[in-house]
Amino acid sequence: MKNKSHLLVWVIGFVLLNLYFNGIPKLFTLDVLPWLAFTAGFFVVAHLFAKYVLRLKGLAAFGLYLQQGWLKLLLTGFILGLSIWALKYLVFYLMGKYEATGLMDSGYILGMLAQALLAMLLVSAINDVLVRGYWLPYFRKNNLMPWYLLVTTILYALDDFWNEGMSITNFAFSMVLGLSLAYTVVKTGNIWMAIGIHWGSNMMFRAMAGFDGQGIWKLQNTKDGAVYEWVSILITALLLPVVYALLRNRKPAPDPEIMRTTAQSKIAA
Secondary structure (H helix, E strand, O other), X not given: OHHHHHHHXXXXXXHHHHHHHHHHHHHOOOOHHHHHHHHHHHHHHHHHHHHHOOOOOHHHHHOOOOOOOHXXXXXXXXXXXXXXXXXXXXXXXXXXXXXXXXXXXXXXHHHHHHXXXXXXXXXXXXXXHXXXXXXXXXXXXXXXXXXXXXXXXXXXXXXXXXXXXXXXXXXXXXHHHHHHHHHHHHHHOOOHHHHHHHHHHHHHHHHHHOOOOOOOEEEEXXXXXXXXXXXXXXXXXXXXXXXXXXXXXXXOXXXXXXXXXXXXXXXXX
């Protein structure tokens, strides 16, 4: 019964954090400053819940601890995400999905990309904390890591209905991307590379679509169709062999919660 009650607390926390991040923007239109306060609030709420309800070491337990090499993982992920999404849009262009007639003026491009750089980092970090980071300590503490890939990938695919709705292609896309992201967490022991991949892919998306449908290129005669959705899935699937090749020989960093408990035990002894 204790284990069931313990899991219920984690599930309730996941639902509440999910409603905070995905529900509030559906109810309210947030300008820049309120949006920044809203995103900062997520990290505050997540930290307090982790520390005082789950009895963890705050956000660090969700895979955000600053161990050696964290910045390299973040930037490597950023390059991977940016590159895969750039390849995707290049293939779309070659397939005739749209025509590019030129670039927007430099002032618009610099302003939009600067805004996107920060906004997409925050959104990417929140998404990875919410799905992959949040469940990492639970699966570790309960020796369930063999199930981590499957469960968090399914949760990610289901969670994406907030943004994309439910369809076979959207679900397949999220499963393919989610598997690659979860694999980086298993191999590194943190969520930095996953955040980086999200950040880079979101930046490339904003470069194409901006925040209001206008990216850095002037596009016209844009076409839609299932073929482009399946091509998107196939190209996104390239992430998995790439991250596998990069991380296959890597040993995950030690669990910070275990390290803290061990250190306390040595002090007590």
